[in-house]
Amino acid sequence: MTTTPRTRGATVWLTGLPSAGKTTIARLLGDRLKTEGHRVEVLDGDEIRRFLSAGLGFSREDRNTNVQRIGLVSEVLARNGVLSVVPVIAPYADSREAVRKRHEASGTPYVEVHVATPVEVCSERDVKGLYARQAAGRLTGLTGVDDPYEPPSDPSLVLPTQLQSPQESADAVYAVLAERGLL
């Protein structure tokens, strides 16, 4: 006999700068939740930009469109019992607020996590070489450098990843889900 976990579904949105650690934490958290038998999707930002948001760039308008599309998909998944983990920059507060409201409208849990790595640490990590490209004048509009990032004013959790291991950061998100009765 198989057991069906009693997961209610939720969106866990990891917002933060490039190289802050969003993808790493999302994967670790997703793996743990899957191992424990939950229904999980990690909505990988890069993959979404290749398909669902193909053709969009990094203007304010395009980023908002991207975030609203991802918010819609995530809310549908979460409303249907999936733990949807979203490692996406989402730099604008009004855009994140619209996603939160969409969840509230359907009574779907929404957990906002600020992956609050300082820009100096992000630019040292520079996983994709974007900070170096910006510094060399080959890229403009990089979030946190020459494009805005509006930090969340009231997130469920703030992660100072420069002081934590990736596993510690992922475990802290897991703990919030557990506290909120979502596991």
Ligand SMILES: Nc1ncnc2c1ncn2[C@@H]1O[C@H](COP(=O)(O)OS(=O)(=O)O)[C@@H](OP(=O)(O)O)[C@H]1O
């Ligand atoms: N100008 C600029 N600013 C920010 N990020 C840039 C830019 N150009 C390319 N990239 C790469 O695209 C990834 C961000 O995509 P997102 O969908 O998360 O961004 S957004 O929410 O629509 O702002 C982001 O991925 P992460 O590094 O994983 O955050 C970058 O690798």
Ligand SMILES: Nc1ncnc2c1ncn2[C@@H]1O[C@H](COP(=O)(O)OP(=O)(O)O)[C@@H](O)[C@H]1O
């Ligand atoms: N506590 C932490 N949480 C997440 N990533 C961390 C942490 N400490 C160091 N890192 C490293 O920072 C980098 C973050 O890269 P990534 O997850 O791709 O960032 P993002 O998706 O935000 O662009 C990885 O190389 C990861 O190993």
